[in-house]
Amino acid sequence: PAYDGSNALIGAGGVLAVGDSVTVTFTVNLNPNAIDAITPFENSAQAGATPPATAATPTPTAIADNSANDATQNVNDGDATTGDVANGTVDASDPNDTNIATLVTPPVDAGEIAVLKAASLADTDTSGDVTVGDTITYTYTVTNTDTVLNALNVSVTEDAASFSGDFARLTTPVLSAVAPNGTDIDAGGDLNDLAPGAALTFTASYTLDQSDIDAGMVDNQAVANATDPFGNALSDVSDNDAAGGDGVDGDDNSADTDGSGNVTSLPLAPTPGLSVVKGATSVGALQADGTFDVTYALVTTNT
Numbered sequence: 001p002a003y004d005g006s007n008a009l010i011g012a013g014g015v016l017a018v019g020d021s022v023t024v025t026f027t028v029n030l031n032p033n034a035i036d037a038i039t040p041f042e043n044s045a046q047a048g049a050t051p052p053a054t055a056a057t058p059t060p061t062a063i064a065d066n067s068a069n070d071a072t073q074n075v076n077d078g079d080a081t082t083g084d085v086a087n088g089t090v091d092a093s094d095p096n097d098t099n100i101a102t103l104v105t106p107p108v109d110a111g112e113i114a115v116l117k118a119a120s121l122a123d124t125d126t127s128g129d130v131t132v133g134d135t136i137t138y139t140y141t142v143t144n145t146d147t148v149l150n151a152l153n154v155s156v157t158e159d160a161a162s163f164s165g166d167f168a169r170l171t172t173p174v175l176s177a178v179a180p181n182g183t184d185i186d187a188g189g190d191l192n193d194l195a196p197g198a199a200l201t202f203t204a205s206y207t208l209d210q211s212d213i214d215a216g217m218v219d220n221q222a223v224a225n226a227t228d229p230f231g232n233a234l235s236d237v238s239d240n241d242a243a244g245g246d247g248v249d250g251d252d253n254s255a256d257t258d259g260s261g262n263v264t265s266l267p268l269a270p271t272p273g274l275s276v277v278k279g280a281t282s283v284g285a286l287q288a289d290g291t292f293d294v295t296y297a298l299v300t301t302n303t
Contacts, residue, residue: 221263
């Protein structure tokens with residue numbers, strides 16, 4: 001169980017003869033998400049005992065000592081140990097914290113995030129067909145795929161170079177107002193931090209114009225960014241979430257072409273329509289050979 005400092009590390013039944021010593025060893029499991037790699041880890045301990053009762057002192061006063069740093073193993077930072085003993089006096093002759101100057105070595109692998117991008121087309125004008133003014137909604141799901149480290153300050157940016165349409169009509173991805181949302185782990189005031197295994201979503205939208213429909217698709221890709229508690233930059237190019245929307249996999253832009261970074265491609269398949277109206281506009285006079293001319297007008301419309 002976690003040690004909260006309220007109980008002795010060893011029981012109260014031991015007896016220490018004059019000149020003898022006892023060694024207590026314990027292990028502290030550090031949470032890598034709660035430490036600052038720049039700040040050293042330091043703490044102090046306190047030993048307490050009760051002298052034997054004698055005729056002169058039938059109720060002896062407890063004695064205690066705050067730990068002094070073993071400079072042969074660690075660094076004496078010179079900080080005085082704080083705290084008082086409630087039931088006795090403290091020997092403060094050398095009250096220095098035990099200071100581990102090099103707190104922890106950041107893990108060989110930094111944290112890791114992954115982003116899936118889904119595209120969904122809305123029939124904005126309720127025409128029943130793909131038309132100018134219809135809206136594509138993009139949903140970006142960012143997951144902290146690391147099992148140990150938090151991912152902090154998660155953001156999503158669209159890659160203009162991969163966008164096949166008019167980038168100016170694509171809104172900036174914003175943190176979704178609906179679940180899943182992140183949490184505020186670093187007290188930054190935003191719900192854009194992720195514990196290991198957690199996910200959050202961003203959304204953006206794009207309005208179609210005629211050039212998009214003529215092209216028959218809209219392709220684009222996003223990039224998710226974050227940092228781990230050690231300040232390592234985390235990044236991932238989006239893979240298409242074909243199961244979560246209308247998009248399909250486009251070109252693989254992952255670093256090792258393993259399929260983890262496919263462009264989200266949204267096919268646009270409007271129903272082509274053509275109508276023609278034919279009418280006689282004039283009838284000529286009857287000729288000597290018994291014939292006459294009829295003039296027709298044919299009006300063809302792209303519907």
